[in-house]
Amino acid sequence: MLLLHSTQNNLGTMTTVVERIQQFNHTRKPELLTLKYQAMRQNAFAFLRGTCHLFYEDFPANSPLNAAPPVWICGDLHLENFGSYKGNDRLVYFDINDFDEAALAPCTWDLVRFLTSILVAGQSLNIDSTDALALCQNFLTAYTRVLAKGQVGMVNRDTATGLVKELLDSLKQRKRKDFLEKRTQKVGRQRQLLLNEKARAIAQTQRDKIESLLKTWAAKQKKPNFYRLLDVAYRIAGTGSLGLERYVLLVEGNGSPNSNYLLDLKASSISSLQPYLLLPQPHWTTQAERIVTIRQRVQWAPPALLDTVELDGQPYVLRELQPADDAVNLSQWNGKLRRLQKVIETMAEITAWGQLLSGGRQGSAIADDLIAFAQTIAWHQPLLEYARAYAAQVEADYQAFHKAKL
Numbered sequence: 001m002l003l004l005h006s007t008q009n010n011l012g013t014m015t016t017v018v019e020r021i022q023q024f025n026h027t028r029k030p031e032l033l034t035l036k037y038q039a040m041r042q043n044a045f046a047f048l049r050g051t052c053h054l055f056y057e058d059f060p061a062n063s064p065l066n067a068a069p070p071v072w073i074c075g076d077l078h079l080e081n082f083g084s085y086k087g088n089d090r091l092v093y094f095d096i097n098d099f100d101e102a103a104l105a106p107c108t109w110d111l112v113r114f115l116t117s118i119l120v121a122g123q124s125l126n127i128d129s130t131d132a133l134a135l136c137q138n139f140l141t142a143y144t145r146v147l148a149k150g151q152v153g154m155v156n157r158d159t160a161t162g163l164v165k166e167l168l169d170s171l172k173q174r175k176r177k178d179f180l181e182k183r184t185q186k187v188g189r190q191r192q193l194l195l196n197e198k199a200r201a202i203a204q205t206q207r208d209k210i211e212s213l214l215k216t217w218a219a220k221q222k223k224p225n226f227y228r229l230l231d232v233a234y235r236i237a238g239t240g241s242l243g244l245e246r247y248v249l250l251v252e253g254n255g256s257p258n259s260n261y262l263l264d265l266k267a268s269s270i271s272s273l274q275p276y277l278l279l280p281q282p283h284w285t286t287q288a289e290r291i292v293t294i295r296q297r298v299q300w301a302p303p304a305l306l307d308t309v310e311l312d313g314q315p316y317v318l319r320e321l322q323p324a325d326d327a328v329n330l331s332q333w334n335g336k337l338r339r340l341q342k343v344i345e346t347m348a349e350i351t352a353w354g355q356l357l358s359g360g361r362q363g364s365a366i367a368d369d370l371i372a373f374a375q376t377i378a379w380h381q382p383l384l385e386y387a388r389a390y391a392a393q394v395e396a397d398y399q400a401f402h403k404a405k406l
Contacts, residue, residue, distance in 0.1 A: 017054070017397045018404045024053045024272070028243025032234075036242035037406045045079075045121040047398040049239040052076045052101055053272035054397065055113055058390070065382060066278055068106040069365035069373050071355040072294050075101030075273050076240065077110040078117035082347050083327040084167055087301030092171055092324045094155040094164050095299050095350055100241060101271045102294040104279050104363055107355055107373070108383060114351070115139065115387035118344070120394050125330055131337055135344050136387065140380050142348035148374035150367045152353045154300035155346060162342035163328045174323035177258045183248075184231075190256045192231045199233040199248055207232050210247060210265070213311050217318070228252040230260065237264075244269060245314065248321065262321035263305065267314055282362045288315035297358035 015023070025033055040050040048055075052075070074081060074096050083097040115136045122132035146153075153159070157168045183199070184191040193199050211229045218227035228251060235248040245267035253261035268287035284290040288308035296302045305320040333339045360366040365373075 017400050018406065020054060020057065021051060021401065022406070025243060029245070032236070033243040035236060036239065039239045039242065041402055043124045044395050044398040045117070045124050046239060047401060048117060048120045048394050049076075049078060049080065050242075051397070052113075052240055055116070055390070056109075056273050056276045058393070059109070059112075059276065061276070061278065063386070065108040065112065065379065065386065066106050068108040068379065069369045070104055070279050071107040071110075071364050071370070072298055072358040072361065073103060073105050073107065073110040074099060074298070074354075075103055075105070075110070075271055077114040077351065079114075079121055079330060079347075080327055082350065084171060084324050085303045086320075086322050086324040087299075088304050088306070089301050090304065091156060091301065092168060093299075093301055094160060094168060094346070096354060097327075099291045099295040099298070100268070101273055102291060102298075103271050103273045103277055104281055105273065105277060106279075107365075107370070108379065109273075110351060111140070111143065112383050112387050112390075114347070115383060116390050116394065119387055119391035121330075125333070125340075126335075127340070133384070133388075134337075135340060136384055137380075138341050139344050139348045140377075140383065142345040143352045144374045144377060144380075146349045146352035147356070147370050150356060150371045152300075152357050153349065154353065155350060161346070162339055163330070163332060164343060164346050166332075167326060167328050171324050171326065176261075176323055179323040180258065180260055180262070183262065184250060184260070186257050190230055191250060191260055193233045193248060193250050195233060198236050200236065202232060202234055202247070209311060210249070213309060214249065214251070217307070217309050226251065226253055226261070227263075230256070235264065235266075241266070245316075264317075264319050264321050265309070265311075266317050268308075268317055279363060286310070286315035288317050291317055294358070297361055298354035300353070300357065 036050060040047045076098060081096060081098040082094065084092055084094050085097060086092050118135050118139065119132050122129065155164060160168050180191060184193055195201055210232050214227055214229050218224040221227065229249060230252060231250040232247055235246045237246065247265040249263040249265055251261050251263060253259050268291055270287055286308065292306060292308050303319050305318065307318045309316050309318050328343055330340065330343065356367055356370060358364055359370060
């Protein structure tokens with residue numbers, strides 16, 4: 001039996017799931033929204049990634065799972081929101097890598113969304129339901145163990161294991177020149193962005209605005225010439241955020257043509273959790289400030305060149321695009337469940353570390369409260385039961401969405 005039906009959300013409004021998706025996305029750029037819907041039709045897991053808002057619309061406000069310590073959560077924790085990146089200390093880490101939905105909420109919110117993602121992704125990864133449930137239990141066991149210790153750690157090349165170690169080791173072979181050559185082409189002594197399904201041309205007026213913005217921002221940095229704009233294009237990336245303004249910037253970096261850098265400039269919008277949050281939130285000057293601040297609190301080392309800027313009154317997050325940016329290819333588990341178990345346990349550890357690391361900040365629980373929460377596992381079973389029920393709901397919603405052919 002489904003835990004929730006798809007025709008009534010938390011606000012009591014009777015609508016179909018398709019209407020709810022259309023309402024949430026109605027301000028997105030139409031041509032990019034079409035791409036988002038195409039991505040969401042791939043399978044139920046892609047649908048889950050593109051509909052974070054449905055998850056929290058449906059999450060019951062009176063659930064016992066809400067009686068858990070408040071922490072800074074990713075808000076959209078799932079199997080593909082972990083990845084590698086180069087930190088501001090120039091070392092490569094594996095961590096949670098998406099904070100667009102981040103907020104202060106019960107720690108169980110991130111946990112149950114992640115468990116749901118395991119169960120929903122099972123079909124596309126050829127994991128049977130019994131093994132998927134076992135992976136969920138692996139996640140909860142590892143998370144609880146780490147939280148109970150109250151000690152913080154991180155994952156880099158020296159500490160990684162299994163598929164995560166294979167990913168981080170493979171990054172040693174990646175060179176900036178190769179990274180650039182995949183995304184740009186030489187024109188004389190400089191480069192320009194390649195326009196394809198991932199990068200599209202923009203109007204000259206918009207380019208001029210971005211160039212002016214970058215120039216103003218760069219003037220406050222140690223090496224202003226590093227950020228001299230060479231080219232810019234719309235960036236097509238992600239699933240949930242498709243349709244928001246997003247650009248890829250090619251800048252001078254350490255010199256043309258092979259030492260240029262790429263930057264990501266992404267518009268920030270209100271978290272889809274906001275209407276359903278039970279805890280008072282800090283006053284954020286902008287949504288970009290929320291995203292960057294929470295990321296800096298939760299991650300062991302934030303990404304290089306992470307900052308907030310504003311364009312035409314719209315807040316954006318600016319960060320470096322790197323050869324080190326990547327996710328674990330979970331399809332490479334090759335029928336060996338232990339390979340998946342190691343990845344899931346690593347993600348559980350990272351989740352617990354982030355909550356401990358950001359504890360005691362503007363209303364989040366201190367380490368002692370989190371340690372006390374981990375002393376019992378009574379909340380494991382209700383979390384698993386909700387995840388199982390909601391995974392079935394996601395499949396039903398996906399089928400309704402797929403038939404609508406938006």
